[in-house]
Amino acid sequence: VTGERPGEFDFIARLVEAVDEARRELSGDAVPGAPHGRVVVGGGDDAAVTAPAGVTATSVDAFVEGVHFRRDTAPLDAIGHKAMAAALSDLAAMGAAPGEAYVQLGIPPDFGEPEGLAVAKGLGRAAAASGAIVAGGDLTSAPVLMLAVTVVGHAASAEDLVTRSGARPGDIVAVTGELGGAAAGLLALERPDVAGLALAASGASAMIDVSDGLGGDARHVARSSQAALLIDLERVPVQPGVLEVAAAARVDHWDLVASGGEDYELLVTLPPDRLDAARSAVEATGIALSPIGEARAGGEVSLRHSDGSTRAPSGFDQLRR
Amino acid sequence: VTGERPGEFDFIARLVEAVDEARRELSGDAVPGAPHGRVVVGGGDDAAVTAPAGVTATSVDAFVEGVHFRRDTAPLDAIGHKAMAAALSDLAAMGAAPGEAYVQLGIPPDFGEPEGLAVAKGLGRAAAASGAIVAGGDLTSAPVLMLAVTVVGHAASAEDLVTRSGARPGDIVAVTGELGGAAAGLLALERPDVAGLALAASGASAMIDVSDGLGGDARHVARSSQAALLIDLERVPVQPGVLEVAAAARVDHWDLVASGGEDYELLVTLPPDRLDAARSAVEATGIALSPIGEARAGGEVSLRHSDGSTRAPSGFDQLRR
Numbered sequence: 125v126t127g128e129r130p131g132e133f134d135f136i137a138r139l140v141e142a143v144d145e146a147r148r149e150l151s152g153d154a155v156p157g158a159p160h161g162r163v164v165v166g167g168g169d170d171a172a173v174t175a176p177a178g179v180t181a182t183s184v185d186a187f188v189e190g191v192h193f194r195r196d197t198a199p200l201d202a203i204g205h206k207a208m209a210a211a212l213s214d215l216a217a218m219g220a221a222p223g224e225a226y227v228q229l230g231i232p233p234d235f236g237e238p239e240g241l242a243v244a245k246g247l248g249r250a251a252a253a254s255g256a257i258v259a260g261g262d263l264t265s266a267p268v269l270m271l272a273v274t275v276v277g278h279a280a281s282a283e284d285l286v287t288r289s290g291a292r293p294g295d296i297v298a299v300t301g302e303l304g305g306a307a308a309g310l311l312a313l314e315r316p317d318v319a320g321l322a323l324a325a326s327g328a329s330a331m332i333d334v335s336d337g338l339g340g341d342a343r344h345v346a347r348s349s350q351a352a353l354l355i356d357l358e359r360v361p362v363q364p365g366v367l368e369v370a371a372a373a374r375v376d377h378w379d380l381v382a383s384g385g386e387d388y389e390l391l392v393t394l395p396p397d398r399l400d401a402a403r404s405a406v407e408a409t410g411i412a413l414s415p416i417g418e419a420r421a422g423g424e425v426s427l428r429h430s431d432g433s434t435r436a437p438s439g440f441d442q443l444r445r
Numbered sequence: 446v447t448g449e450r451p452g453e454f455d456f457i458a459r460l461v462e463a464v465d466e467a468r469r470e471l472s473g474d475a476v477p478g479a480p481h482g483r484v485v486v487g488g489g490d491d492a493a494v495t496a497p498a499g500v501t502a503t504s505v506d507a508f509v510e511g512v513h514f515r516r517d518t519a520p521l522d523a524i525g526h527k528a529m530a531a532a533l534s535d536l537a538a539m540g541a542a543p544g545e546a547y548v549q550l551g552i553p554p555d556f557g558e559p560e561g562l563a564v565a566k567g568l569g570r571a572a573a574a575s576g577a578i579v580a581g582g583d584l585t586s587a588p589v590l591m592l593a594v595t596v597v598g599h600a601a602s603a604e605d606l607v608t609r610s611g612a613r614p615g616d617i618v619a620v621t622g623e624l625g626g627a628a629a630g631l632l633a634l635e636r637p638d639v640a641g642l643a644l645a646a647s648g649a650s651a652m653i654d655v656s657d658g659l660g661g662d663a664r665h666v667a668r669s670s671q672a673a674l675l676i677d678l679e680r681v682p683v684q685p686g687v688l689e690v691a692a693a694a695r696v697d698h699w700d701l702v703a704s705g706g707e708d709y710e711l712l713v714t715l716p717p718d719r720l721d722a723a724r725s726a727v728e729a730t731g732i733a734l735s736p737i738g739e740a741r742a743g744g745e746v747s748l749r750h751s752d753g754s755t756r757a758p759s760g761f762d763q764l765r766r
Contacts, residue, residue: 164500164603168669169610170538170653171502171596173603179485180501181492184583184595186549191586217491228507228549228593262505262593265512272549272583272593274505275492282485282494289490332491348489 135237136263139229139244140168143258146248163224163259172259174224178280183214185275189232189268200239204246204271209317210335211273212254213388216317217333219286219324220277222256227273230266243271254317284324291330291349291393297417298399300390300406303338304377305363307384308370319411323392326402330393337383339437341391342425349393352422357382358430359416382427382435393419456558457584460550460565461489464579467569483544483599484580493580495545499601504535506596510553510589521560525567525592530638531656532594533575534709537638538654540607540645541598543577548594551587564592575638605645612651612670612714618738619720621711621727624659625698626684628705629691640732644713647723651714658704660758662712663746670714673743678703679751680737703748703756714740 165173187207189195195203208225215222227247231240251258256275279285291297300319323331330349332341338360346353362381370377392413394402399415406413425437486494508528510516516524529546536543548568552561572579577596600606612618621640644652651670653662659681667674683702691698713734715723720736727734746758 165502165606165608169608170535171504171541171598173500173502173539173606175500175603176497179494179496181486181494182545182547182581182595182597183492184547184549184581184593186551186583186585186587186591186593188551188585188587188591190588214491218494220492224503226503226505226595228505230507230509230591260503260505262507264507264509266507266509266591267511267588270507270509270551270587270591270593272505272507272591274503274547274595276503277492282496285486285494287486287490 135240138237139240139263142241142244143248143251146245147252150249150252163257172224172226174259176278178278179282179285180223181215181218181220181277181279181285183211183275184272185211185214186270186272188270195269200242201246201249203269204243205250207271207273208247208250210386210388211275212250212256213317213333213335215275215277216320217331217390218277219284219320219328219331220279221321222254222275223278224259224276225251225256225273226259227261227271229261229263230268230270231263232266232269235269243269286324286328286331288330288332288345288348291345291351291353291419292395293351293419293421294396295329295393295419296396296399296415297353297355297419298392298394298413298415299334299338299360300392300411300413302361302363302412303334303387303389304366304381304384306386307380308363308366318409319406320390322405322409323390323402326405327398328392328394328402332391334387334389334391335385337385338391339382339425339427343437345391345393346423346425350423352420353417353425354420355417355425355427356430357427357435359414361412361414378435456561459558460561460584463562463565464569464572467566468573471570471573484578493545493547495580497599499599500603500606501544502536502539502541502598502600502606504532504596505593506532506535507591507593509591516590521563522567522570524590525564526571528592528594529568529571531707531709532596533571533577534638534654534656536596536598537641538652538711539598540605540641540649540652541600542642543575543596544599545580545597546572546577546594547580548582548592550582550584551589551591552584553587553590556590564590607645607649607652609651609653609666609669612666612672612674612740614672614740614742615717616650616714616740617717617720617736618674618676618740619713619715619734619736620655620659620681621713621732621734623682623684623733624655624708624710625687625702625705627707628701629684629687639730640727641711643726643730644711644723647715647726648719649713649715649723653712655708655710655712656706658706659712660703660746660748664758666712666714667744667746671744673741674738674746675741676738676746676748677751678748678756680735682733682735699756
C-alpha cells in the first residue's frame with residue numbers, strides 16, 4: 125500500500141485486465157478482451173449492451189467487510205471469488221445459464237493497487253469458472269471493502285426457469301452436495317454450478333439456493349409454493365468435518381446444518397417420477413443429489429429428527445450478519 | 446430509530462411496498478404491485494425474470510455515505526432519488542429506454558425502519574419518473590448507508606444506441622440543460638431524462654452523461670472516438686446561481702462549470718445537418734440543447750476561453766470523492 129492512490133481510469137483499466145486475465149487462464153482463450161457472443165458493447169461506455177436471445181434472470185448480491193467477511197481471516201482473492209460465486213448461485217437456483225456479471229467495488233482507504241487486483245482476480249476466476257463475462261462495473265472509495273455483484277443469466281423461455289413457487293404436494297424434496305460446511309467455517313467447494321441447469325432440465329418443480337440456511341430457504345419455497353415441506357434431518361448430507369468442528373466449538377451440529385447459511389447448495393422439489401433422471405443428470409456434473417423429504421398440502425416447514433422431535437426452521441438473518 | 450431491528454423479510458416487504466407506492470402515485474396505477482410488461486418473475490425469487498424484446502443496456506452505480514453524500518446535508522429520500530436518477534442517466538446517455546432497476550441497500554447501524562422506507566421512497570419515485578420498474582434488490586447491514594443501483598434499458602437494436610465512440614471530425618459538440626449547479630451545491634433538477642432517447646433518434650453520433658465533469662467526460666468521448674473535441678467555454682450554459690455561489694466561496698466559477706461533476710446532463714456530438722432536428726426534439730421535452738464546440742481530427746480535448754486561453758480538461762476523480 126502506497127500513500128499515493130493510482131489514477132482512477134488507469135486503475136480501472138488494470139482491474140479489467142486482471143479480470144480478463146483470469147478468464148483467459150481458465151478458458152485457454154489467447155485473445156485479450158475477446159468479446160463474448162452476447163456482449164455487443166463492453167465496459168468503458170456508459171452501459172454494456174447485450175443481445176439476449178430469450179429471457180433474462182437478474183440477481184444482485186452485496187458483500188460488505190465486517191458483515192459478510194473479514195479481511196484478517198480470508199485472502200482477498202477468496203473474498204472476490206466468494207462474492208461472485210454466491211451471486212451466480214442465484215442463477216443456478218433458477219436454472220439459468222450464466223451470462224454477464226457487473227461489479228460495484230468499494231475500495232477502503234488502506235487499499236493499494238495490489239489489493240484491488242487480488243480481489244479482481246478472484247471475481248474474474250469465479251465468473252470464468254461459470255462461463256460468465258464481467259461486462260461492466262463501478263469503482264468508488266468506501267470506508268470498508270464492499271462488493272456489490274449483479275449477475276444476468278439466460279434461458280430460451282420463462283418456462284425453462286425454475287422459481288420457488290412450483291412445489292406441489294407429493295413432490296420429493298432434495299438437496300445438492302453437502303450442508304453445514306460454511307457455517308462450520310470450512311472452505312466451500314469451488315466449482316462451476318451446473319447442477320441448477322441439470323435440475324431445471326430434469327423437471328424440478330421449485331428451486332432455491334441454500335444461502336440463508338436450509339430451514340429459512342425451505343420456508344421461502346413453502347410460502348411461495350403454498351405447500352408444506354417435511355424434511356428428515358437425518359437424511360440431510362453433512363459436509364465432512366462439520367461434526368468435529370461443532371464438537372470442538374461445543375455447538376449443536378444440527379444448528380450448523382439446519383440454520384447455518386452460505387452453503388450455496390440447491391434445495392429442489394421434484395415429482396417422484398423425475399428423481400432418478402434428475403439424480404443421474406446432477407451426478408454427471410460431479411455433484412450428489414440427496415432426497416431429504418417430501419412436499420404435502422399446507423404452507424409450513426417441518427424439520428424432523430428420526431426420534432420424532434422437530435426443530436424450528438430458523439434462517440440466517442442477513443441484517444444480523 | 447428503535448433498539449430493535451425489524452425482521453429482515455418483513456422489512457424487505459415494506460421496502461418493496463414503499464417503492465411500489467411511489468410508482469403508483471406517479472403512474473396513477475391503482476393496482477398494487479401490478480406487473481410490468483417486461484418483468485415475468487418479479488422480486489421475491491432468486492432472480493427477476495424479464496423478456497427483453499431487443500438489446501439491453503446495463504449500467505451499475507454505487508453511492509456511499511461520506512463519499513458521494515452526507516446524511517446531515519441531504520434528506521434520505523433525496524439521497525435515494527439521486528442514486529436512482531444518476532444510474533438512470535447512464536441509460537439516457539446511451540439513448541436506451543429505462544426498463545428495470547435493481548437496488549443493493551446497505552443499512553447503517555443507526556437506521557430504523559422509517560429511515561429505510563424514506564430512502565426506498567426516493568428510489569421508487571426516481572424510477573417511476575423515468576418509467577423504470579424496481580424489479581429486485583438485496584438488503585444488508587453496512588457501516589454506512591450504501592446504495593448500489595443496477596439499471597437495465599432497452600432498445601430495438603444495438604444500432605439504435607449511442608456510444609462514446611461515434612464522434613467524427615466536423616461534428617457539432619452540444620450539451621443538454623445547464624452545467625455547474627451540482628458542483629456549486631445547488632439542487633439538481635428532478636425530471637425524467639427523455640432527452641437521451643430524443644437525441645438517439647435524432648442522429649447523435651456519440652453521447653455521455655456529464656457525471657464526471659465536462660472536461661473529463663469530453664475526454665472519454667475524444668479517446669473512444671479518436672476525435673479531438675474543441676469546446677468554447679463561453680458557449681457552455683451555466684445554471685443560474687453558480688456565479689454567485691462561486692463568488693461567495695471565492696472559487697473560479699469556471700472550475701465548477703468545466704470540472705465539477707454530478708450534473709447528469711448529456712454531452713453529445715452530432716453531424717451539423719442534424720443539429721436543428723435534435724434541438725427541436727430535445728426542446729420538445731422541456732430541456733435546452735446548446736452547441737458548445739466541434740469535433741476535429743485528433744484525440745484530445747481543448748477547453749477554450751474566448752480570449753484564446755485554454756483550461757486543462759480535468760475530471761472528477763471518483764476515488765478522491
